[in-house]
Amino acid sequence: MQKNIQEELLALVSRSLVKAGLDRLAPEEIILDFPMALAIGSQTMVFQPTDNRFGDFTTNIALKLSKLLKRPPREIAAELVEFIQKEITESELKDLISQVKVEGAGFVNFYLDASYFYDQLGKIITQGKDALRLDAGKGKKVLIEFVSANPTGSLSVAHARQAAVGDCLANILEFLNFSLQREYYLNDEGNQINILGKSVQLRRQELAGEKIELPENYYQGDYISEIAKEADKQKIKDAGLGDFAADYILRIIKQELSDFGVNFDCWYSQKELAKSGKIEESFAQLRNKGFLYEQDGALWFKSTAFGDDKDRVVIKSDGSQTYLAPDIAYHRDKFNRGFSWLINLWGPDHHGYINRIKASIQALGHSPESLSVIIVQLATIFRNGTPIQMSTRRGQYITLREVLDEVGADAARFFFLMRRTSSHLDFDLEVAKKQSAENPVYYVQYAHARICSILRNADIRIKEDMDLSVLAEKEELSLIKKLLEFEAILNVCLVTCDPYMLTVYLQELSESFHKFYDLHRVLGQGDALTCARLELIKGVKIVLSCGLELLGISQPEKM
């Protein structure tokens, strides 16, 4: 809703520039033809100022034109503003805009009429969450693949962060009307599974009383012995131990994810992929296009044709495949299943992998933009300010399970999401457990619970003809304006492929509500005002609850 008015203002400013004769001297890229005028370089021309003392929208075009026209920006702005005012009186924005002023260094600031905000609030209250939806996706088919950890042990906190980010991003995209599928690529055969099987075999021999020596690259954790016991009970043969252990661990992983609130639509098996012949099909296709060649007894993919540093081996000189081989086939298959946008969440150790996989999809005829790879940086777990050292190999690492047991799914999800995905994250278990202001999860949930409490205590009936315009206090208006930012925030999440901005927004919205609450009573203010304030906090509840739901966090009515 805000976006529309922003676009209308942009068009209006563009028309005014033309009429003022100020457009001709501008360079090609800022000729103010509407779609082009959206941005100069990467900058938006009409935007919301950070401080609403400078209006609800502002344009910096006079500053931009200053040099080209060799005139002071305020002078240009003053000239322009006359044309803008004339345009406004002739447009549909007439009743929405109360003032247009030149301020500061030469900004032209637009002040919206309060009736606009009351109307928008009214829409949220009557339509609920539907008023917050934007049809950004238009049903586009998206496949988001994340976690995809090898089934060789419990999920670590690195996987946990990926799970939180991936699931939340998926929620947001679904809300924005993308047709989306969540997928987990299951590495259920190959080297790691063989090693897993051998690790279990050795532990079984140990249980039988033999003396064993566990090689360094074998899985060491206690859970291996547990699996060995179980395998013994079920009389599994040595050759089947790898698959048995992988199945056993996969069940644990599924349970961990489900307890974390993350559910996948599809578990894509590498074993099945290998059996299907799709790897050979993708080789054939690459070979036809001239992107495969043999050298030193190995088969190479010519990834340098698409900007990779060096070509990559797909079949080793010993005849076995590298990991890249099934992965090329896997991504080809994603497109073949009808998805037009692929999102992959990978750990930072995979970032060197982006170029070669993008090369492969290009070699197979897809645009590199149709794959978005999001690198999810690691999280360091702290306890009382001290980092906990981890070693995956020795099976000494903090697991998702431990974090869940200790701080719960709500706090864990929020903490994993509250920093930019591309940034390292410090996660202090003790802070996440605290039920205090230090803990932002409770700050947001508390705002929700507080609203519910007021609504429970309210004993008056909302009248049909109630009038929101009695909400004229500063805190009331800024709370309404905050509510209306929600859509723009979801749009930011979409563009950045990062849900973290939503956590920041919900904290700001909660702050705005707590400030309002502290200064103004809702109940017992006379029918007109109390009704309007009840409607206002209902609006806040709708947005808070929608935001928390997208994060995958509960919305408690009492706490």
Place this chain on the structure above:
RNA sequence: GCGCCUGUAGCGCAACGGAUAGCGCACCAGCCUCCGAAGCUGGUGGUGCAGGUUCAAUUCCUGCCAGGCGCACCA
């Protein structure tokens, strides 16, 4: 050596290239006979260094310094 991420207040973090750089913790001083004090108000305190682009740089570019991670015919 190459690549990715990060340097903002004592600590953890915000700020589409915009107007007086915000918030939490900690520290100091206040606010509940009144809808939930898990809250609110005030105070102290800051952009790693050097250039460049711009009317405007925490933001973009280059170099340097510091920290984290990754660089296989492993997966």
